[in-house]
Amino acid sequence: MLDANIKTQLKAYLEKLQRPIELVASLDDSAKAQELRGLLVDIAELSNKVTLREDGQHTLRPSFGVAEPGQSPRIHFAGIPMGHEFTSLILALLQTGGHPPKVDQAVIDQIKALPGQFAFETFISLSCHNCPDVVQALNLMAVLNPGVTSTMIDGAMFQDLVNERRIMAVPTVFLNGAEFGQGRMTIEEIVARLDSGSAARAAEAIAAKETFDVLVVGGGPAGSAAAVYAARKGIRTGVVAERFGGQVMDTMGIENFISVKETEGPKLVAALEQHVKQYEVDVMNLQRAAKLIPGELIEIQLENGAVLKSKSVILSTGARWREMNVPGEKEYKAKGVCFCPHCDGPLFKGKRVAVIGGGNSGVEAAIDLAGIVSHVTLLEFADTLRADAVLQSKLNSLPNVTVIKSALTTEVTGDGQKVTGIRYKDRVSGDEKLVELEGIFVQIGLLPNTDWLKGTVELSERGEIIIDAKGQTSVKGVFAAGDCTTVPYKQIIIAMGAGATASLGAFDHLIRSSVPA
Incomplete structure (x- = not known):
């Protein structure tokens, strides 16, 4: 699973473990489960302080937990934490193993003092660069407070659950089964929301x-x-x-x-x-x-x-981010209206999306999304694209991209739960048109x-x-x-x-x- 270079680096990290840890796998018969098992075997072989057992009972499979031996895992990874989440995995191993976190002592004390039970689930995509901060914050909270559990869920691997929860943006965090927040959150922000008296003390x-x-x-x-x-x-x-x-x-x-x-x-x-x-x-x-x-x-x-x-x-x-300021945009923000193609793009795999804006950001977004989604419609208000020529050339070479110029976006349509389309006015003919789709990425400055x-x-x-x-x-x-x-x-x-x-x-x-x- 891991190449020799990564194994060498990970072995050096695992030497910082101050106490034994245990990886608890909950597997099934899928190919992804075998891939995950290979990763866990590689990790366990790199340190005599790491052991692996495969009798986990987590409802999401394939997944695994990280814990001290004899304890129930409070940190879980539902999916294979590679890409941007590999750092989250390393930190979970080290912090569970007693390596001190780089967090202010005041925040650590605040986390330890939180009363109650907090079961966090964080839906992520492996290409999301904001997701690891949230996962790492919640994982650390689970290490420090026995009342906290943290589960990372790879949205691409658990599509049925993503559809069931109607998740259309990452990271999306659930607390005790109810939606807690979306987007990047620091550990200080999360703790402040849980600690009702923190705002008054800070003021x-x-x-x-x-x-x-x-x-x-x-x-x-x-x-x-x-x-x-x-x-x-x-x-x-x-x-x-x-x-x-x-x-x-x-x-x-x-x-x-x-x-x-x-x-x-x-x-x-x-x-x-x-x-x-x-x-x-x-x-x-x-x-x-x-x-x-x-x-x-x-x-x-x-x-x-x-x-x-x-x-x-x-x-x-x-x-x-500049918004379109059209009817339906606010109602469907994070329900199909997005601003980060890197983060949220994987959630629209095989679906139809639009990109609003023909500058460098818009064209780059369309190019990136074209490799994931079934079709991209790029809408530009002006009669020409403003992106660099090399980007326009690449865009025009893609078979699943349609470019519409002189388009004034007038409305985001939806069914009450998610985006279903976007309306625009042709500035040349004056005609009103509707494009049926599932996602809209706004890139207008x-x-x-x-x-x-x-x-x-x-x-x-x-x-x-x-x-x-x-x-x-x-x-x-x-x-x-x-x-x-x-x-x-x-x-x-x-x-x-x-x-x-x-x-x-x-x-x-x-x-x-x-x-x-």
């Missing part, structure tokens, strides 16, 4: 913080760069972010980050977070800004009611996360924060950087440079403000 702690010299709002590439540059000046620096890493966490392949041949969003975010935490930066995660109040000391009011004060502020709130700033900071017609060459906004002491601003090109490396610029601009402002007139 109280934040409200008690002293005034910052620089407060960065947003934890993506721009915010991370701004925080590092500010902290290196030796001034009191804080970062308040709804989700550290921002949109980059949802980015699959990154191949244009200079000096790094290729990487993935979550890996880059982990490196950014590690770099920021090397300095004395106060990172306040899972906090959404609600209002900016200008003044000699600028105030940032959070949704939880807490207020932070700072001598200068850097806004780096990034952007989000980004919208800046600046709604909360309207009426306070000057914005462009597109809602972007207007800045000058130093990142200064229309409000004294308030700077901005990244995809939420009028910078013409929305790229990770440009956002980082803009974050550094805004930080230096803020530092210059602080120096000049401290000198008496």
